[in-house]
Every structure is written in structure tokens, then in C-alpha cells.
Amino acid sequence: MESSLKRAAELKQALLDFVLDADGALATALESFSADQLSGPQQQGMNSRELVIHRFLTEGVVDASTPIDLFLQDQASLSGGDRALVLSWKSSFVGLFAITQVLEDGVEVMNWMTAKPYILKSVNPDELTKLSRLKSGEMLLTQIAPFNLESWMFFGPYISLGKLGKPKLAIAIGNFKKAHKKHLYGDAPDLLEEAWKSVEKYHDEFVDFFGADQVTLSGYHLSKKFKEFQEIALQKRLKSLAIDPNRSLGDLADEAGLSNAEIATAAAAAGMDAKMVSDVLAHPEKAQMAPPQVELPPHLKNAEQVTVMTHPRWGQLLLSTYAQFKTQLASLTESDTDAADTAIAAKSVRRYLDDPEMNAFVWHQLAQEYPAALERLIQAVCDRPDFVLSSDLDVLLAEYHKPLEPELPEIASVPLHLHNLFQEAVLEVHKDKPKAKAPAKQSFGFKKKA
Numbered sequence: 001m002e003s004s005l006k007r008a009a010e011l012k013q014a015l016l017d018f019v020l021d022a023d024g025a026l027a028t029a030l031e032s033f034s035a036d037q038l039s040g041p042q043q044q045g046m047n048s049r050e051l052v053i054h055r056f057l058t059e060g061v062v063d064a065s066t067p068i069d070l071f072l073q074d075q076a077s078l079s080g081g082d083r084a085l086v087l088s089w090k091s092s093f094v095g096l097f098a099i100t101q102v103l104e105d106g107v108e109v110m111n112w113m114t115a116k117p118y119i120l121k122s123v124n125p126d127e128l129t130k131l132s133r134l135k136s137g138e139m140l141l142t143q144i145a146p147f148n149l150e151s152w153m154f155f156g157p158y159i160s161l162g163k164l165g166k167p168k169l170a171i172a173i174g175n176f177k178k179a180h181k182k183h184l185y186g187d188a189p190d191l192l193e194e195a196w197k198s199v200e201k202y203h204d205e206f207v208d209f210f211g212a213d214q215v216t217l218s219g220y221h222l223s224k225k226f227k228e229f230q231e232i233a234l235q236k237r238l239k240s241l242a243i244d245p246n247r248s249l250g251d252l253a254d255e256a257g258l259s260n261a262e263i264a265t266a267a268a269a270a271g272m273d274a275k276m277v278s279d280v281l282a283h284p285e286k287a288q289m290a291p292p293q294v295e296l297p298p299h300l301k302n303a304e305q306v307t308v309m310t311h312p313r314w315g316q317l318l319l320s321t322y323a324q325f326k327t328q329l330a331s332l333t334e335s336d337t338d339a340a341d342t343a344i345a346a347k348s349v350r351r352y353l354d355d356p357e358m359n360a361f362v363w364h365q366l367a368q369e370y371p372a373a374l375e376r377l378i379q380a381v382c383d384r385p386d387f388v389l390s391s392d393l394d395v396l397l398a399e400y401h402k403p404l405e406p407e408l409p410e411i412a413s414v415p416l417h418l419h420n421l422f423q424e425a426v427l428e429v430h431k432d433k434p435k436a437k438a439p440a441k442q443s444f445g446f447k448k449k450a
Contacts, residue, residue, distance in 0.1 A: 093186025315409020
């Protein structure tokens with residue numbers, strides 16, 4: 001195993017040197033990838049330039065090829081085994097790992113996103129020295145890759161986050177989800193598939209309840225509607241799990257290993273119905289994924305107007321000025337209109353180009369409804385008199401770092417072990433604040449006692 005690991009390390013270094021020494025399209029692609037990944041405080045916090053470069057080795061795209069493809073074309077003399085090893089690195093992924101044991105030649109870890117265990121090996125003396133100083137329970141952000149059919153290795157540098165309590169761990173996972181969306185379930189395609197299915201299900205349930213995929217209400221009324229929506233969605237979920245609604249709380253508490261008081265306290269602290277919590281505790285095996293909370297953010301609860309939109313892939317969007325902007329666009333005809341109205345609409349365009357909430361889906365919706373007005377505004381705002389909405393919109397959106405394809409939305413369900421962590425983190429934060437306002441209402445997923 002040591003010899004195969006050494007060969008893997010040699011090939012990885014050769015791949016890295018090939019990319020760093022390259023010029024032309026490969027060098028340009030690396031520069032663009034790095035700039036994109038390191039832009040913004042969130043990305044800088046969960047990345048390092050060295051980690052980004054190693055990610056480019058497996059994620060980068062150069063025209064229609066990847067760095068690995070180009071490397072293998074350049075190294076035609078490599079053996080079949082070496083070529084197969086390098087190709088296997090396309091399954092490399094970035095993860096947030098908890099150390100479960102420090103070994104002589106590496107560490108045993110658990111990927112917090114999927115709860116899958118790994119043994120990560122290294123032959124680098126300096127790296128092994130650093131690893132030997134780590135302790136069980138510490139968190140590592142790193143990229144890993146296979147070096148044979150059963151074992152994995154560090155593919156790039158690691159960032160040590162130290163030991164984290166549940167609240168800080170929940171924050172770290174939240175940051176990871178934002179910075180590494182493509183790697184959320186990099187080693188668990190089944191969980192990724194379930195997460196995407198949950199987005200579709202949420203969209204269908206939303207349309208069933210509200211009667212449309214786009215609704216505009218006051219923040220106050222929308223908040224009330226969301227509470228009703230949550231209750232109905234939870235009831236449907238319990239029914240789909242074939243959970244008996246007539247069983248007593250005491251029976252369910254005994255099966256879950258919790259007292260009635262513990263269930264009631266935990267449920268009340270999270271703004272939940274104790275019966276629903278206990279039902280799920282009694283049947284944890286029936287739910288692989290836990291649905292997200294359905295709650296209007298605090299800053300929108302008193303808004304005069306909030307538009308909520310859902311899509312089976314883009315998820316849910318909450319926009320406080322969307323209806324107003326649509327009214328502005330509708331008032332702009334192809335002929336000249338009031339200069340003040342045009343200036344106000346142009347200001348909205350500038351703001352929305354920078355606003356990450358106004359994603360490509362929203363822009364395409366507006367482009368379908370108000371093509372002429374939107375085209376003229378963008379021409380003026382961006383000083384692009386030749387801008388053509390039908391052909392140039394995606395180019396513009398890419399320049400403003402708006403993904404053109406949907407990424408897994410926040411509304412997606414998460415694996416139960418992550419949901420449990422978030423619930424426990426909320427309880428831990430609030431346990432010493434008995435007079436504080438109850439946290440936002442959560443869906444079920446509390447962890448069963450051992």
C-alpha cells in the first residue's frame with residue numbers, strides 16, 4: 001500500500017506541475033477559476049489559494065476538456081494503471097471532516113455532510129508531523145481522492161478548524177454549504193438525489209397550498225400563511241411515513257428513550273408541536289432526510305410587500321421589491337416615458353445586478369414578461385447600446401457571478417444527522433436564555449437518545 005500511495009503522490013505532483021507550468025488556455029482557465037472561487041468574504045473564509053488550485057485539477061474546464069484530460073494527453077507513456085488512477089481523481093471531493101482517530105500514517109475521519117467514514121493516508125513527512133499533533137474531534141476542511149480501490153489520500157492542503165461545539169459546528173457547516181455547493185454530498189449521490197427530490201416536492205406542496213408558484217402578500221400575512229403551510233406539510237409528511245396519530249405521547253416517549261418532559265421542553269424551545277416531534281422520534285428509520293424550516297426571515301416580516309416564488313429546481317425566492325420593480329417595468333413603454341420613472345427603474349436594475357437573491361431564474365422571468373423595457377434599461381445602466389436581451393443576458397449574468405444553472409437551494413431537505421445537529425445547536429444556544437424569544441419554528445428531526 002505504501003508503494004501505491006507514493007506513486008499516487010508522484011502522479012499528483014506531476015499533474016500539479018503540469019497545470020502550474022502551463023500557459024495559454026489552461027493558464028487562463030486557472031486564473032479565472034481562482035478569481036471566481038476567491039471572490040467575496042465567504043469564499044475567502046472557506047478557501048485558500050492552494051486549496052483552490054488543487055480543486056482546479058479536478059473541477060477545472062478548459063474548452064471541452066479538463067486538466068486531467070489534458071495531462072493524460074501530454075503523458076502518453078503512462079501505464080494503464082497510472083492512467084486509471086489519475087482518471088479516478090475525477091471523483092475527488094472537498095469535505096468537512098471530523099477526526100475520529102489519529103494514525104501513524106494518516107487520520108481516520110468522518111465526512112460531516114454525509115456521515116461516511118474514511119481513512120486518509122499520507123507519505124509526506126511534513127504533513128504527517130502536522131497530522132500527529134491533531135486530536136480526535138478536530139475538524140478539517142480538505143480535498144480527498146482515492147489512491148486505490150479501497151483507500152483515500154489527502155489530495156490538497158487541509159485547513160484545521162479545531163474542535164467545535166455544536167453551535168460553531170453548525171455555523172461551519174452552513175459556511176461550507178455556501179462556499180462548496182458542488183461538494184455538499186460529493187460522496188453520496190443518493191443523498192443528493194433525495195435533496196433535489198425534496199425541492200420538487202416543496203414546490204408542488206407550495207403550489208397546492210397557495211394556488212400558484214408566485215404570491216405577493218404583506219410580510220405579516222405571508223408569515224401567517226407560512227405557519228399554516230408548515231402545519232399542513234408536516235401532517236402530510238407524517239401520514240406518508242405511516243405514523244399512527246392516535247398513539248399516546250407516553251408510548252412514543254418510552255420508545256424514543258425520552259421522558260414526556262424532555263420532549264415537551266425540546267419541542268417548545270424549537271417552536272414545535274410535541275406530538276409531531278415524538279412521532280418522528282418513534283420512527284427515525286422512516287425518514288432519511290428532514291425538511292427545512294418554513295419561516296419568513298425577520299427582516300421581511302414587517303415588509304409592505306413580499307413576493308415568494310418557487311421552482312422545482314431553483315427552489316424558493318423571497319423578494320421584497322419584486323412586485324414594485326415589475327410595476328416599474330410595466331410602466332415603461334417602448335417610447336420615451338417619464339425621466340424620473342426611468343431613473344428609478346434604472347436604479348433597481350443596478351441594485352438587482354449586484355443582489356445575489358435576484359438569480360438567473362428571476363432575470364429570465366422578467367425578460368419574458370418585459371423584454372423591451374428591460375433591454376433598454378440594461379443598455380443604459382451598463383452603457384451597452386448594442387446589448388440584445390435574447391442573446392446577451394446570460395453573458396451579463398455570468399459577469400455578475402450569477403450561476404446560469406440551479407444549485408441545490410436552501411429549501412432542500414438535509415440528512416437527518418445534520419438536521420439533528422442544527423436543532424441541538426439551537427437548543428444549546430438558547431438553554432441559558434430562558435427569557436429570550438423562542439427560536440424560529442423548525443421541522444422535526446431531533447436526535448434519539450442512545
